[in-house]
Amino acid sequence: MNFSDLGLSKQILDAIKKANYDSPYPIQIAAIPAILQKKDVLGIAPTGSGKTASYILPILQRLQEKEANKGRMIPILVLVPTRELASQVAEVTENFARFLNRPVKALAVFGGVSINPQMMKIYGTDILVATPGRLLDLLSKNALNLNQVEILVLDEADKVLNMGFKEEVDLILERLPKKRQNILFSATSEESVEGLINEMLHEPVRISAEPDTVSPDLIEQYAYRVPMEQKGPFLRYLINSGDWSQILVFASSIRAADNIVTKLGKNGIDALAFHGDKSQGARTEALHTFKSGKTRILVATDLAARGIDIKFLPLVINYELPRSPKDYVHRIGRTGRAGATGEAISLVSEEELHHFKIIQKKMKKHVQLRSIDEIEF
CATH class of the missing domain: 3.40.50.300 (P-loop containing nucleotide triphosphate hydrolases)
Structure with missing residues (x-):
């Protein structure tokens, strides 16, 4: 199967080609159409399965249909456990977005660095990629508003919970609009993750890449x-x-x-x-x-x-x-x-x-x- 079979627009397909992506991974084949159809998605997928592009590509397509953001109301929120993953997701986004007609601003925010430059950069952000603690810090300073979040992505949910961020995630969920699309990825479906799945997702499309008890064949x-x-x-x-x-x-x-x-x-x-x-x-x-x-x-x-x-x-x-x-x-x-x-x-x-x-x-x-x-x- 090719990317052209997944319901992506010509503009996104051109961006995929220019970014030197050849053919979709299994998780992308399953997730992209579901996300384009605005369904909640649950993906059980290990690292290296191609999950970042599986949600970034349809999100970019959705954003091409909207006017550029001109304020501090965030339309797309991606929660991740670590600063490295935050930077990677923003990097993948920018790798595709630079080829699009409608500019898309992605911003990674995380702790361990000064908060002031991040506060200054938030204005006009379309896709905010954040660690839970730093996001709450920014919210406490009224640096952004989550009232108009349309899509929430929780990436590596098991890692988020294992690092002790459950309370922070709950506080963030309370600040989000009830009506939104939810996308959750986890390497495992352990009991704590199941609780979050039940809390976040509504009749999700369930997708499973090979569980991480199986090592990569290559x-x-x-x-x-x-x-x-x-x-x-x-x-x-x-x-x-x-x-x-x-x-x-x-x-x-x-x-x-x-x-x-x-x-x-x-x-x-x-x-x-x-x-x-x-x-x-x-x-x-x-x-x-x-x-x-x-x-x-x-x-x-x-x-x-x-x-x-x-x-x-x-x-x-x-x-x-x-x-x-x-x-x-x-x-x-x-x-x-x-x-x-x-x-x-x-x-x-x-x-x-x-x-x-x-x-x-x-x-x-x-x-x-x-x-x-x-x-x-």
Whole structure:
């Protein structure tokens, strides 16, 4: 099926082509017509499934039929759990909107940075992408008005709830008009999400991309049995032995991520850390430097496992395993995206062997554990 079969206008189709999108993902095939028909939509979809474009494209089409916004009344509100996802959604929106006749203003607002510049930029915003806490801050300062929101999108609802934003979401819902279209995406349909689904959605169209207990098919997974004290040298060996243009390394803690970066630097390997102790400016700069290829190695905590889209990332390395099998899938899902192949390598210590077996069982995929005894590093 092609984008032209989904009810999108010629103008949107031209924008899709100019943005170099080839064919729709399954979730886009299901969601776009339903959203164009103004139905509530529930999508159970992991990261990397193409969900952002599945709601942004029909929203952009709807906005082409309206006059440009000239005030602080927000017509489209997208709630997301993290600043990185907020920036990504705004970036995807702008990637399509720049080719449209009617200008569309998208703005990402989040905490960790000064609120004043965001307040100044809100005027004329068509699509506001916000984290719950910062949105409530802006509302308390009368910087915007939600009385005319026509479409509410809650993206990564499970993450929003797991990060403790349920109370904030409830306060926001109270400020919205009762009559509106609701779109909710979640990687899981756990009990807390079901409660929010029942609260928000009215007779929704239910869409399911493959649940995140299944790993992406295009990812080649490898695992090596590596003692903790040898993980550093073996990581350097892997980095130096391949010709990967970019490598995303996952650590289990902020301290571990910083230590890895320091040791790599002492051995002549340039790397940047990406985690919650970094300022928003530092995190944005680190991502930009990594995406642009100026730095080959990014070392991240699980903060980066969701909501960051790095096209054609060839390799993910799990320096340490995550606590949750779901987080493992989110981590390796940073590669093997947009139809490209990718690789994921896990360094598994003796202490992590049992946990790695649990991860494989949840994934329903066996990953052969290789020995490093005959590898010189």
